[in-house]
Amino acid sequence: MKDLNGLSKEKLEEMYVKMEQIRQFELKAAELYQAGELPGFLHPCAGQEAAAVGVMTAIDQDDYISTTHRGHGHVIAKGTDLNRMMAELFAKKDGCCRGNGGSMHIMDRSRGILGANGIVGAGTTLATGAALAAKISGNGRIAVSFFGDGAQNEGFFHESMNIASIWNLPVIFACENNQYAESTSQKYHMRPDDIAQRGEGYGVKSFTADGNDVLDVYEKARQAAEICRKGEGPVLIESKTYRWFGHYVGDPGIYRPEGEAEMWKGPEKEPIARFRAQLAGKGLFTEEELDQLRDQVARQIEEAVAFGKASEPQVPEFALENVYEEGLL
Ligand SMILES: Cc1ncc(C[n+]2csc(CCOP(=O)(O)OP(=O)(O)O)c2C)c(N)n1
Ligand SMILES: [Mg+2]
Numbered sequence: 001m002k003d004l005n006g007l008s009k010e011k012l013e014e015m016y017v018k019m020e021q022i023r024q025f026e027l028k029a030a031e032l033y034q035a036g037e038l039p040g041f042l043h044p045c046a047g048q049e050a051a052a053v054g055v056m057t058a059i060d061q062d063d064y065i066s067t068t069h070r071g072h073g074h075v076i077a078k079g080t081d082l083n084r085m086m087a088e089l090f091a092k093k094d095g096c097c098r099g100n101g102g103s104m105h106i107m108d109r110s111r112g113i114l115g116a117n118g119i120v121g122a123g124t125t126l127a128t129g130a131a132l133a134a135k136i137s138g139n140g141r142i143a144v145s146f147f148g149d150g151a152q153n154e155g156f157f158h159e160s161m162n163i164a165s166i167w168n169l170p171v172i173f174a175c176e177n178n179q180y181a182e183s184t185s186q187k188y189h190m191r192p193d194d195i196a197q198r199g200e201g202y203g204v205k206s207f208t209a210d211g212n213d214v215l216d217v218y219e220k221a222r223q224a225a226e227i228c229r230k231g232e233g234p235v236l237i238e239s240k241t242y243r244w245f246g247h248y249v250g251d252p253g254i255y256r257p258e259g260e261a262e263m264w265k266g267p268e269k270e271p272i273a274r275f276r277a278q279l280a281g282k283g284l285f286t287e288e289e290l291d292q293l294r295d296q297v298a299r300q301i302e303e304a305v306a307f308g309k310a311s312e313p314q315v316p317e318f319a320l321e322n323v324y325e326e327g328l329l
Contacts, residue, residue: 004282005215007057012279015057015214016290019049019272020297021082022073026245028301029072029089029103033249038089040102045073047212047244047264050271051176052077054209054217055144055237058225059172064112064130064143066123069104070176070243071116074146080108082300083307092311099314100322112141120181121154123147124173128160131171131233142170142228150181152195161202161234170228172221173204173236176211178243183255199236211239212264212271215278242269 004012026044033042045052052073059065067074075085080096088095089103096108107115114130117123127145134141151157152175164171175195179186192198199206205227207220217239224235242264246253253261267273279285 004278004284005219007215007218009284011057012284013293015053015218016272016275016279016285017293017297018053018056018077019214019275020294021300022046022049022052022076023272024297024301025072025076025082025085025304028305029086030245030249032089032305038103039091040104041069042089042103042249043070043247044245044249045070045243047271048176048178048241049073050214050217050275051174051209051211051239051241052146054211054214054239055146055172055174055221057214057218058221059142059144062112063141064114064127064134065146066114066126066130066143067116067146068120068123068148068151069116069118070148071106071146072103075106075108075111075113075116078108078111078113080106080111080113082304086304086308087311090308090311091314092308093314094307094311095314098318100318121147121151121156124151124154124157124160127171127173128164128169131164131169131228132167135167135169135231140229142172142225142233144172144174146174146176148181149175149177149179149186149195150184150189151175152198153181153189158202161199161204161236164234165202165204168231168233170231170233172224172228173199173234174221175236175238177238177240179240180243180247180255182247183251185255195238196236204234204236206236206238209237209239211241212269212274214271214275241271 026046056077084096091099104118114126124145127143131143196206196208209220210216220237
């Protein structure tokens with residue numbers, strides 16, 4: 001049986017399907033948002049699919065992840081049900097947080113997803129805590145914290161890296177460097193070019209990956225997971241990538257140089273086109289087979305939208321439930 005980077009055909013198909021699910025989910029959600037059908041804010045991760053799927057391919061179902069305000073891709077890559085995710089965006093009762101979280105606070109404990117998070121950088125502390133719990137209990141799990149280039153300037157990140165390093169915690173700090181923090185280019189918000197350099201100051205092994213090449217991200221994450229499971233973590237991975245949309249849907253993105261987004265959408269950079277070329281180039285899949293998988297995903301997304309729309313709206317009073325632990329006061 002042919003493979004690519006030691007990944008079976010079955011695994012490669014799963015990776016391709018997940019990348020398509022993320023892309024199509026994000027484009028559909030943006031369309032619904034622009035039509036006024038979704039409440040709140042929406043920060044799509046279209047363009048960053050490889051960075052999410054590459055890491056998730058290297059970890060197990062039981063492992064923990066924490067994510068960000070731009071977290072749909074991580075949640076999809078970890079395997080959360082698309083129907084329940086879409087219902088959550090619609091703030092409906094069948095959503096994965098019963099409509100109480102919305103796009104920026106999706107969580108799914110059944111998949112080890114500790115939550116999306118609107119507080120930039122805060123997810124690094126959650127993953128570090130989960131890694132500490134895993135180490136103490138000896139359950140063999142590892143944790144991954146996804147965060148952005150802007151987040152690594154936050155105190156949360158530095159405190160987490162330090163404590164994870166001195167205690168050798170099994171946590172992967174997975175930075176998706178999409179080159180902007182809101183409207184601020186990386187050039188203006190930090191001195192070094194590579195975020196991976198931040199690891200050196202903490203004695204943390206650090207890798208830089210081509211964040212638009214899912215196989216490169218996978219390879220770095222595979223090594224990182226191995227290091228963590230041996231008790232020699234933490235590890236930092238910087239995936240260099242680009243977000244297609246502005247910071248949020250509706251951001252005109254005037255801070256970007258002309259032609260930059262188009263260049264990242266071109267065939268040499270675009271993560272899905274690149275993965276398709278790798279799969280077809282190796283003779284593992286034909287273009288027609290890949291088209292069929294893409295079209296199957298399109299039907300799943302349509303189904304998720306229909307499910308989300310049909311679900312019952314959550315009532316406002318529900319926001320006050322689950323605030324205090326029963327019997328605590
Ligand atoms: C602690 C905190 N500071 C500031 C903000 C406002 N804010 C929301 S997203 C964002 C930029 C984050 O940039 P980055 O970490 O690169 O993530 P990206 O949006 O590029 O995915 C900022 C400053 C916030 N939500 N939380
Ligand atoms: Mg960023």
